[in-house]
Amino acid sequence: MDKSKQPIELLKSGQLLCVTADASHGIILQKPFFAEFVGPGAAVGGLFDLECVSIHTLGSTEFLVPASLSERQAAFRRRIDDIEMMQNLCQSEAPLRRAIDLLELLCNRFGLEEVRKIPDDVLSKMVGVLPGTISMAWQKQFNVQSPADQNELDNKLLFSA
Numbered sequence: 001m002d003k004s005k006q007p008i009e010l011l012k013s014g015q016l017l018c019v020t021a022d023a024s025h026g027i028i029l030q031k032p033f034f035a036e037f038v039g040p041g042a043a044v045g046g047l048f049d050l051e052c053v054s055i056h057t058l059g060s061t062e063f064l065v066p067a068s069l070s071e072r073q074a075a076f077r078r079r080i081d082d083i084e085m086m087q088n089l090c091q092s093e094a095p096l097r098r099a100i101d102l103l104e105l106l107c108n109r110f111g112l113e114e115v116r117k118i119p120d121d122v123l124s125k126m127v128g129v130l131p132g133t134i135s136m137a138w139q140k141q142f143n144v145q146s147p148a149d150q151n152e153l154d155n156k157l158l159f160s161a
Contacts, residue, residue, distance in 0.1 A: 056119075
């Protein structure tokens with residue numbers, strides 16, 4: 001079986017999983033009309049993610065099956081926390097502000113290099129903006145206009161942290 005298809009097939013099977021609790025990774029689940037961030041320790045799969053069309057990883061993400069009721073409850077609570085975090089990002093009426101806030105949040109947690117791997121159209125679905133607005137946010141906030149600019153920006157972020 002193609003390993004790149006395994007996680008999506010597991011989600012579509014209805015199997016309840018959770019992202020391992022290591023804070024250095026997470027996933028973005030792309031669904032037909034929106035995309036959703038799922039952070040460390042959060043539940044995925046079950047009945048919630050049957051319509052998932054693709055998975056985008058941030059870091060080296062691993063999954064596990066929550067064995068006990070308390071593990072499942074903790075995973076669901078973490079998923080709810082992630083949904084609430086994204087809902088807070090979407091409170092701004094200004095699309096560019098939402099895009100910048102999303103990029104700042106993801107880059108602070110996972111690093112610029114990881115976030116740049118996610119297509120703009122997927123990122124845009126996370127905060128309800130057009131893909132061009134994500135491109136503008138990259139340019140305005142991070143001065144990233146092309147993948148070639150990424151190395152220069154990585155160095156700036158490395159020394160400012």
